[in-house]
Amino acid sequence: MNRRSLLSGVALVATTGLAVHQHWPSRVLGRRPHMSKVAILRCDRYDLTPRAVEDGFRLLPLSVRGKRVLLKPNLVEYSSAAPINTHPLLIASVIDALYRRGAASVVVADGPGHVRDTDLLLYESGLQAQLDAVGRSGFVDLNFDSVIRVAPTTGLTQLRELWLPKTLLSADIVISMPKIKTHHWACVTLSLKNLFGIVPGSVYGWPKNVLHWQGIDNSIVELAASVPIHYVIADGIEAMEGNGPLHGPVKRLGCLLFADDPVAADATCCRLMGIDPTRVRHLQMTSQLGNLDATRIEQRGEGVEHVKQQFDLLPQFTHLRGQV
Amino acid sequence: MAWTVKASHIGEHGPDIRRNRTGTCIVGEVAVVESCVAVRSQILERLKALPSQGTEDVALSLLALRNSGADPTPLLRQQHSSGAWGAMPNVDLPNAYHTALALLALRPYQLSPVRDAADRAFAWLSELRGRESHWLWQWKFRLFDRQVRFDPAKSGWPWVPGTVSWVAPTALAMLAFRAWRRESARIAAGRDMILDRACPQGGWNAGNSEVFGVELDPHPDFTAMAVLALRDSGHGRKAIVWRSLDYLAARLSTSRSPHSLAWALIALSAYGHEGTDRLRGQLEAGTTSRIWVLPPRVLAVAALALEQPAFTFEEVQR
Numbered sequence: 086m087n088r089r090s091l092l093s094g095v096a097l098v099a100t101t102g103l104a105v106h107q108h109w110p111s112r113v114l115g116r117r118p119h120m121s122k123v124a125i126l127r128c129d130r131y132d133l134t135p136r137a138v139e140d141g142f143r144l145l146p147l148s149v150r151g152k153r154v155l156l157k158p159n160l161v162e163y164s165s166a167a168p169i170n171t172h173p174l175l176i177a178s179v180i181d182a183l184y185r186r187g188a189a190s191v192v193v194a195d196g197p198g199h200v201r202d203t204d205l206l207l208y209e210s211g212l213q214a215q216l217d218a219v220g221r222s223g224f225v226d227l228n229f230d231s232v233i234r235v236a237p238t239t240g241l242t243q244l245r246e247l248w249l250p251k252t253l254l255s256a257d258i259v260i261s262m263p264k265i266k267t268h269h270w271a272c273v274t275l276s277l278k279n280l281f282g283i284v285p286g287s288v289y290g291w292p293k294n295v296l297h298w299q300g301i302d303n304s305i306v307e308l309a310a311s312v313p314i315h316y317v318i319a320d321g322i323e324a325m326e327g328n329g330p331l332h333g334p335v336k337r338l339g340c341l342l343f344a345d346d347p348v349a350a351d352a353t354c355c356r357l358m359g360i361d362p363t364r365v366r367h368l369q370m371t372s373q374l375g376n377l378d379a380t381r382i383e384q385r386g387e388g389v390e391h392v393k394q395q396f397d398l399l400p401q402f403t404h405l406r407g408q409v
Numbered sequence: 410m411a412w413t414v415k416a417s418h419i420g421e422h423g424p425d426i427r428r429n430r431t432g433t434c435i436v437g438e439v440a441v442v443e444s445c446v447a448v449r450s451q452i453l454e455r456l457k458a459l460p461s462q463g464t465e466d467v468a469l470s471l472l473a474l475r476n477s478g479a480d481p482t483p484l485l486r487q488q489h490s491s492g493a494w495g496a497m498p499n500v501d502l503p504n505a506y507h508t509a510l511a512l513l514a515l516r517p518y519q520l521s522p523v524r525d526a527a528d529r530a531f532a533w534l535s536e537l538r539g540r541e542s543h544w545l546w547q548w549k550f551r552l553f554d555r556q557v558r559f560d561p562a563k564s565g566w567p568w569v570p571g572t573v574s575w576v577a578p579t580a581l582a583m584l585a586f587r588a589w590r591r592e593s594a595r596i597a598a599g600r601d602m603i604l605d606r607a608c609p610q611g612g613w614n615a616g617n618s619e620v621f622g623v624e625l626d627p628h629p630d631f632t633a634m635a636v637l638a639l640r641d642s643g644h645g646r647k648a649i650v651w652r653s654l655d656y657l658a659a660r661l662s663t664s665r666s667p668h669s670l671a672w673a674l675i676a677l678s679a680y681g682h683e684g685t686d687r688l689r690g691q692l693e694a695g696t697t698s699r700i701w702v703l704p705p706r707v708l709a710v711a712a713l714a715l716e717q718p719a720f721t722f723e724e725v726q727r
Contacts, residue, residue, distance in 0.1 A: 162626070199615060201577075201630050205666040229463065229704065232497060248500055269556070269621050287463060287496040290506065290568025290575060291615045298540070298572055332623045399621070 113239050113310055115373040121346035123353045124385040125392055128322055129339040134178040138318070141343040142182055144385045147258070147316050150187035155256035156180070159264045159279050159320075160195045161330060163209040168323040168335050171262045173215040175320050175341070179262065180222045194252055195282045196227030198292045203228065225252045228286035239310050241370075242299035247311060248288045254312075261314045261347060265321040265338060265354050267329035271301050272365050272402045273358065274330050275351040276317040276344075280308040302367040309347065309371050317350035318343055321357065326396040333397075340392050348375025349382045359395040361407030448693040449715040451700065452708050453477060461705045464494045464507040468514035469709035472725065475517045484511055485526050492529030505537055505566040509581035513722050516588045531591055534582055539564035539574030539602075546573075558619035559606060565599040574602055575616040576631045580638035584722045587641060600642040603635050604649065611652030612660075627653070629660055633672035640679055641723060650680075658684030665695035668707045671714035678719035689715065 124144040128137035156179060158171035176193060183191045193216065200206050203226045207213040216222055230250035237244050253259065261276035268274040281304070284293045296304035319342040327333035338357060344350030348371050352362035362368045362377055369377075376382055398406065456474060461467045467484050488494055493503030494511045512530050515523045540546055542564040550561040565579030579599045586593050606616045612627025613635040619625060632653050639650055657673040664670060670692040677685045696703065696711045703711075713720045 162628075164626070200628055202628070202666055202668045205629070205664060205669050208664075208666060229706075231462070232500060234499075248502065285496070287465065288500055288502060288504070288569075290504070290572070290578070294567070294572040294575070295569060328621055328623060331625075332621075 113306060113373040117373055117375055118346060120381055120383055121349035121376040122383045122385060123344040123349050125387040126341045127339055127387055128341050131172050131174040131322060134175045137341050138178040138182045141341060145343045145345060149183050149258060151189050152257040154183050154188045154191045154258045154260060155253060156191065156193045156260050156262055157279060157282065158193060158195055158262045160197050160206060162199045163206055167331060168325050169331055170210050171264050171320045173210060173212040177215040177219050179318055180219050184221060191222045192225055193222055194225040194227050196286055198281055201291055227253060227283055230285060232285055232288060235311050237307055239307050241303040242307050244299060248285060250283060250285055253283050258315045260316045260318060262318050265319050266325035267327060267333055267396060267398060269328055269399055271367060272405055273355060275354045276314060276319060276347040277305050277309050277351055277367060277371060280312060283312060302370060305367040306370045309374055314347040316345060317347050319350060319354055328399060336396055338394060346375040348377055352377045353382060353389060356389045356407065357393045359393060359407060360405050364405045444693060445715050445717060448697055449712050452696060452712045455700050456705060456708050459705050463497045465510060466705040468510045470705045471514040473709040473712040481515055481518045481523060484514060485522060488526055492533035502569055504569055505534060505578040506568055506581055508534055509585040512585035513588055516725050527589060537566060537570060539567045540571060541573045556621050557617055563602040563605045565602040576603060576606055576613045577634050579603055580634035583638040588723045588725060600639060600644060603638060607649050611649060612656040627656060629657055629669035630672045632657055633676035636676045637679060637722065654680055654682045658682060661688060665691055667692060667696045667703060667711045670695060671710040674714040675720060679721050
């Protein structure tokens with residue numbers, strides 16, 4: 086064996102080892118429920134969300150009496166031309182509905198990945214005006230919150246520890262409120278990818294480049310395994326297709342989606358977008374955490390077949406299209 | 410930690426406005442100047458009473474209160490054995506942005522422990538490079554990862570080890586080297602990296618000007634940091650810098666967000682840009698109306714922005 090073949094062999098073994106290491110599904114501790122529940126509600130205008138949210142909670146009840154609830158919307162940056170963020174009117178409707186159901190407190194919290202000046206984003210996006218109007222709910226900037234050390238559990242990343250916000254970890258109920266969008270790195274950004282916003286920018290920087298270097302899919306799974314999402318309310322009234330999460334055109338999907346399992350929520354959102362969720366890598370990897378399989382998802386409200394549309398995808402993701 | 414302040418310093422409003430270097434808070438416009446002084450005084454009083462935890466809070470407060478007897482010891486205690494600072498006292502992940510900010514905050518203090526701390530911090534900063542500076546990653550970015558437009562040969566400082574260079578930590582590290590009069594080839598390299606990452610229309614965001622063929626939008630605070638870093642690097646007259654200053658003045662023309670306004674005002678004042686007076690009024694209004702809820706880091710940078718003569722990081726003195 087000469088030196089070249091020895092080096093090639095070592096490189097091959099190392100690459101194979103890394104590939105196995107990063108794909109090992111049993112590293113994700115299973116907490117998949119036997120069945121998950123998802124409700125789809127048609128809603129084509131944000132001023133109609135108070136009624137739609139009430140209907141959603143009736144179809145898929147959530148017990149919040151006496152609980153501290155944290156809403157995690159998707160706040161990235163503001164553009165008047167693109168539907169980037171979870172709509173403020175929807176967030177306000179959810180806050181109102183949760184207080185009516187007896188929540189002890191409802192806080193809206195996020196750590197935008199691109200901007201340090203969250204105040205500016207809150208004002209320009211209109212979220213601050215809605216929070217002021219609702220009056221009972223404040224905003225916590227997770228980029229600057231106190232942090233607690235959390236031990237990673239999956240081994241999918243090289244991170245020895247995760248520093249995560251105290252406000253998030255002390256909430257009784259975490260509701261992920263993604264905007265339904267395509268994503269140029271991860272194919273889709275839904276309730277699980279929305280967890281990137283909990284990683285504090287003050288610790289890791291803007292953008293949260295540590296997560297990219299650990300692999301976006303691996304990082305999504307690590308965060309999903311570390312932080313339980315108890316409920317999902319996805320904003321699909323105005324969604325985004327193509328070059329998301331910032332520059333794609335609006336796609337009027339005209340629906341809200343409620344779910345008690347983030348994996349089932351994201352799988353169903355993918356089906357609504359004309360994407361096969363079983364081919365989306367981070368969803369494959371989270372299949373131990375929730376139900377990807379449609380036969381394990383109890384569908385309420387509108388049927389997927391009646392609401393789904395074909396979303397434009399960047400060329401690198403067209404092979405992920407599902408049956409529409 | 411609340412700041413301990415000598416009683417004799419309370420009520421000190423800063424230097425004589427007649428020594429104004431930039432002319433942006435013009436002698437003669439008495440109402441504007443009095444307003445500046447009064448608002449800044451309120452902010453400093455609030456800052457003295459406010460507990461600070463995170464390194465950015467502590468460092469910027471120390472800088473804002475440097476003429477009010479503020480003690481650098483709490484900031485020195487947060488330094489890691491490596492020489493770096495992390496974001497918070499309990500976080501052992503070193504961070505170049507916070508390390509540079511701590512160095513800038515400590516610059517006015519001519520104490521032996523401060524100089525020792527600075528030596529160790531500069532040693533740590535000098536060793537830290539963006540991951541793209543390694544030939545292997547340069548090769549990867551040139552051949553495969555081409556969706557993000559940047560020149561991987563031009564690197565500065567990452568936020569944390571193991572990641573690529575970004576605008577904010579690079580800009581603050583450059584300012585820290587210059588403030589302490591430390592020579593380093595990294596300053597010129599950082600300048601090249603920042604110029605490479607500028608948005609084509611002017612301004613900077615976190616550090617990507619174009620992704621998947623789409624030009625990205627600049628952000629005010631990162632833009633302000635970048636133009637401040639370029640000011641004394643011989644590139645302060647470049648067209649991109651002046652386009653970026655115009656962007657700052659226009660972008661924030663109706664904003665009342667103190668963080669962005671304060672960083673923008675420091676940058677515009679450093680260049681003597683005509684947009685400063687209007688932004689100063691907006692900053693005063695935005696800060697005083699929310700003085701009880703704003704965190705120390707925002708109050709402190711607002712106080713720095715309202716200083717007369719205009720505050721500059723490189724020439725900061727007590």
